[in-house]
Each structure stands twice: as structure tokens, then as C-alpha cells.
Amino acid sequence: MTSYKLNNKNLSKFSDEALIPQYDRSTLKTGIVHVGIGGFHRSHEAYYTDQLLHDPANSDWGICGIALLDFDTKIYNTLKEQDGLYTLIVKELDGTLTKKIIGSIVEYLYAPENPTQVIEKMASNDVKIITLTITEGGYNYNEATGSFDFTNPLVQQDLEHPQAPKTIFGYLTQALKLRKERGLPGCTIQSCDNIQGNGHMTEKMLLSFVHMAEPDLVPWIKSNISFPNAMVDRITPATSEKDIALLKETSGIEDAWPVVCEPFKQWVIEDDFISGRPAWENVGAQFVEDVVPYEKMKLSLLNAGHSVLGILGALIGYETIDESVQNKAIQTFLHSYMDEEVSPTLGDLEGVDLKKYKQSLLQRFGNIYIKDQIDRICSESSAKIPIFILPTVNAQLENDGPVDHAAFVIAAWAIYSAGLDEQGNPLNIKDALETLLKEKALVAKNSPTSFLEIESVFGKLNQSKRFVDIYTAAYQNILKYGVEECITQMNNKALNNI
Known part of the structure; x- marks a missing residue:
């Protein structure tokens, strides 16, 4: 089978082998910034959003993916070379593969290369939601004290050099500070990590950092930023070289980093979005009062x-x-x-x-x-x-x-x-x-x-x-x-x- 690299130019060539986006990606506006564009985000939130974008009424909800850490170079370069496209391979219980090319990530930024660009994107008036998959350890929470760990060297670095942050808290603080200074509305910060009360945890850890870094910003955050809790679920193992080779052999899709996952998916979210939200409930998410x-x-x-x-x-x-x-x-x-x-x-x-x-x-x-x-x-x-x-x-x-x-x-x-x-x-x-x-x-x-x-x-x-x-x-x-x-x-x- 003839194979082609996955990108915008070759997208139509794969329509017989995989489901492809049936919307014009060039017309999408970025309404969501997502930090942590690993496998789980791409099998979950990006998938739900891709489904939603097939309705033209939702064209304001494209995603800008942020590669936050130095070792995120590979995923950033992959998305950049593939115009943000990637293949989602659902491994059904009977062994069959359902392949879908996801188009919801329309921008991608590498934070270590240009932190100012990332801060500006988070502060953009078009961005209504900042979502996170930064792993359980990324919240810098000390189990013994129940508080933010200020002994973390990266946190200390962010306090000393606020314009060149290394942690999510440094980036969010500077972006929210810009929103306040420019008179822009607030936004929603939504965790998609496996933490009970992940919205509460995000709020508590961020405010702890802001109290130290920019204390005058605290009242504004409390009034203008919402932190809904959410429960996320979809088993998403690491992609193997075998997965990459099999996709190429069976579909002619040369994808440097496809995502494999199980068929099951679940997303339960508290409906607390201060500046509007996508209608994810139309594609299977569940909005509740208490998650x-x-x-x-x-x-x-x-x-x-x-x-x-x-x-x-x-x-x-x-x-x-x-x-x-x-x-x-x-x-x-x-x-x-x-x-x-x-x-x-x-x-x-x-x-x-x-x-x-x-x-x-x-x-x-x-x-x-x-x-x-x-x-x-x-x-x-x-x-x-x-x-x-x-x-x-x-x-x-x-x-x-x-x-x-x-x-x-x-x-x-x-x-x-x-x-x-x-x-x-x-x-x-x-x-x-x-x-x-x-x-x-x-x-x-x-x-x-x-x-x-x-x-x-x-x-x-x-x-x-x-x-x-x-x-x-x-x-x-x-x-x-x-x-x-x-x-x-x-x-x-x-x-x-x-």
C-alpha cells in the first residue's frame, strides 16, 4: 500500500482508510488552550472537541496545544510537522481497529522555546478555557502538609524569574495578570487529571502560588476565574513502534505519533464555566452539579x-x-x-x-x-x-x-x-x-x-x-x-x- 505523511495536504487521501475531519480547519478560532498534549488529552478532550467541531456553530472552540516541558519536544515537533493532525486508533474488544484522524488541535506552542508567546496565548480574549493534563505530580501538592510545595526548585525559579516560568503556575499567573491589566474578562481553568476535586485542587494550588508571586492578583482571580471539577476516563496506553508500523501498513497513514485507546470513554463535568463553554454534552459528555x-x-x-x-x-x-x-x-x-x-x-x-x-x-x-x-x-x-x-x-x-x-x-x-x-x-x-x-x-x-x-x-x-x-x-x-x-x-x- 502506498503511504503518505499525515498533514493537511494529504488528508483527503486517507478518507477510505479512516474517518477524517469533515470541517474546514482553517476557519476555526482557538477558544481552548490545553497544557499537556500527551496521549490522554488526544484520546479524550481533543476527541470530544473534534466530534463537536463538525457542527459549524462550534467553530470558536479550536484547541491550542501547549508543550510545557523540555521533554515535550517530540510531541511538539510531531504536531507541527503534521499540522496538528494525528490518528486515534480505537482497539475494540474483538480486536478490530477503528481509525479516526483528529483535527481539533489547530495551534501548537513549545513553552521552553518562547514562554512569552504561551503567556500571550493564554491571555488572549478569544481563549475562554484553559484545560490541563499535567499528571497528578504536576500540582505540586504535599500530601503530608496538604499545601503547595514551595521547596520545589522550579517553583523558586518561577518566583525569581516570572517572565520565564517553568511550571504551570508561573504561566497561569502571568497570563491572568495580563488579562487583569488589559481589562479582559476572566476564563475557566479546567483540570482533566485524575485527582478527586481536581478543580478545587487546581484553584487551591494556583492561589497558593499567586499569594506569594502576585498577591494583588488574588481577589481578581477569585472573582473572574472558575475551576470546575471533572471526572475523566479512557484507558490510553503508550503508543508503540508496532502501532505506528501497523497503521502505516494497513492504512497508508504515516503518523509519527498516533494515539491508541480503548472504546470506553467518560467525561463528567461540573457546569461552572465563567466565560462560556462548548456543548460537549452533545457528543457524550455529562454535565452535573456535583461530580x-x-x-x-x-x-x-x-x-x-x-x-x-x-x-x-x-x-x-x-x-x-x-x-x-x-x-x-x-x-x-x-x-x-x-x-x-x-x-x-x-x-x-x-x-x-x-x-x-x-x-x-x-x-x-x-x-x-x-x-x-x-x-x-x-x-x-x-x-x-x-x-x-x-x-x-x-x-x-x-x-x-x-x-x-x-x-x-x-x-x-x-x-x-x-x-x-x-x-x-x-x-x-x-x-x-x-x-x-x-x-x-x-x-x-x-x-x-x-x-x-x-x-x-x-x-x-x-x-x-x-x-x-x-x-x-x-x-x-x-x-x-x-x-x-x-x-x-x-x-x-x-x-x-x-
Whole structure:
């Protein structure tokens, strides 16, 4: 099959092989700035927006993608060379591929190259919404203190050199300052990250920074900027070279960075947009008054479930999430964790069939065509575990409920953080706290509780004797018997107690 590079010029050549934008991209106005143009944004918000742009009434909602960090060079260059176009490959449960070329990203900027240009774009009167996928760690939140981490060297740099920021908070502060000085209206800042109360978190962290950097700006932000909470969901594994080659071979599309994802998608948003918004509800998003119950369910079940499968599977030696969930012992362990420890903390979920939702998660995790890499799921666990797993632990401790499964996972993470699986093979650990985690993990071999002393991750959890005792026993058992044998025994014990 003849292949062509993906760009505006060649777009029509792909109409027989993929769905292509049926709107004139040259007429679109940028109404959304998005920071963090990785795979998830491109499978989720950019996809929803692309669907909406087929209605000419929505032509004011094109997206400007911002590559914020130095290592975002590749995605910036890819989008620049492809005129912002990319292919979304949906891997259906039966193995078929649905291919769609997405056209909603109409501008793309590389912040390290020209910070002033990015600040000006965020301050533009046409821009009504600034959305974020900056990962859980990007919010600079200290779990122990519950506050903004001003010890971060990049934050200190932003305070000293405000016109050349390195963090999202530095950029937002300067852009909002320009809006105020120019008498422009405010905008909405919307997080699309996996954090409960992500809008509240964004507001709290931004205002903390602004209090220090530009204190006179605080009242204006409180009056002119809205921060809706949102729950986002679509499993989007890292794109592999195999995905790129297969797309070229089967469709003739030369796309340097397509996005692969599962068919399921969900976006639940609080309707709090101060300067207008796209009608995303027309393409499947759900606007609600209170997103918290949906967020809590998703973070505590799907995201925590991913971490459980990733950490346990990594120690056994698996490489992908579907391998982990196909292990019956791990699957039973996860099911018990969701039923016995998570579900009692969720409260009333109106309109949600919780049993059906949990079953659907196991099906989604087990999609053998997704091949979600375990090292991707385990990356930045020091930011994920306080958000996905510890709220369940704290709620259960407060209610004198069971924490055995969660304690086991954290013990497994302590062993994982030493850097080797059970066969002695090196693990690919990617974490902002990698050095500290490894240091504590090595000490834990003689003193298991030392790992729980990482206060920025665990807070005061090491002061719970009940949790510490369960965790310590789990740690010692994993070292002695291995993950699979331990969880098999836990599963058998649970069955015997029925």
C-alpha cells in the first residue's frame, strides 16, 4: 500500500482508510488552550472537541496545544510537522481497529522555546478555557502538609524569574495578570487529571502560588476565574513502534505519533464555566452539579485497580496490564479489594450500578489488544497512591474496616521500589521521588516500616498501629513466599470465611 505523511495536504487521501475531519480547519478560532498534549488529552478532550467541531456553530472552540516541558519536544515537533493532525486508533474488544484522524488541535506552542508567546496565548480574549493534563505530580501538592510545595526548585525559579516560568503556575499567573491589566474578562481553568476535586485542587494550588508571586492578583482571580471539577476516563496506553508500523501498513497513514485507546470513554463535568463553554454534552459528555461521587468511584476503583494490577504484576514479571488481570489469583485479589475495602467507602451513587461498573473494569483491564504497559501504570506512583489508594485506607481505618488488601499492595510497592522483580530482573522505575523511594526501600529490607516514613506520600499513616502491623506482615510474607503465593492464600482465606 502506498503511504503518505499525515498533514493537511494529504488528508483527503486517507478518507477510505479512516474517518477524517469533515470541517474546514482553517476557519476555526482557538477558544481552548490545553497544557499537556500527551496521549490522554488526544484520546479524550481533543476527541470530544473534534466530534463537536463538525457542527459549524462550534467553530470558536479550536484547541491550542501547549508543550510545557523540555521533554515535550517530540510531541511538539510531531504536531507541527503534521499540522496538528494525528490518528486515534480505537482497539475494540474483538480486536478490530477503528481509525479516526483528529483535527481539533489547530495551534501548537513549545513553552521552553518562547514562554512569552504561551503567556500571550493564554491571555488572549478569544481563549475562554484553559484545560490541563499535567499528571497528578504536576500540582505540586504535599500530601503530608496538604499545601503547595514551595521547596520545589522550579517553583523558586518561577518566583525569581516570572517572565520565564517553568511550571504551570508561573504561566497561569502571568497570563491572568495580563488579562487583569488589559481589562479582559476572566476564563475557566479546567483540570482533566485524575485527582478527586481536581478543580478545587487546581484553584487551591494556583492561589497558593499567586499569594506569594502576585498577591494583588488574588481577589481578581477569585472573582473572574472558575475551576470546575471533572471526572475523566479512557484507558490510553503508550503508543508503540508496532502501532505506528501497523497503521502505516494497513492504512497508508504515516503518523509519527498516533494515539491508541480503548472504546470506553467518560467525561463528567461540573457546569461552572465563567466565560462560556462548548456543548460537549452533545457528543457524550455529562454535565452535573456535583461530580464528586463519580470522581471518587473512578479514582478508587479504576485508577487504584490499575495500580494494584501494575505493582503486583511488575513483581511477578509481567509487562502489560492484561497479563496481570488474566492471572486468576490477581483478578480475585482485585475483586476482593474493590468489594471489601473500596465499595463501603463510596456511599450512595445515584444512577450507578456499582456491581456492573466493577465487572466492566475487569473486562476493560483484560482487553488483550490494548497492551497497557505496566511500567507506564507504575510511573509516578508516589503521586498516584496518595490519591488512588490512601483515601480508602484512611476511611477504612476511621471506620475500623478492613485494610488487608491495600496494606499488601503498599508492601508490594515498597519491595518494587528497591528496583528488582522477584526473578531479580531490573524494574523500569519512573518517579519524581525515585531516589528517596529506593533509599527507603533498601532500608525496609531490615526495617519494613521505614518505607512508611515518607511523609510527603503517606502523611501520618505510620502512626496507625493496626495498619503498620498488617503492612509489616504482608511485607515479610511477600519476601518469603512471593506475591502470587501470598495472594492465593489471602483469596483462599476469604473463600473459607464465606
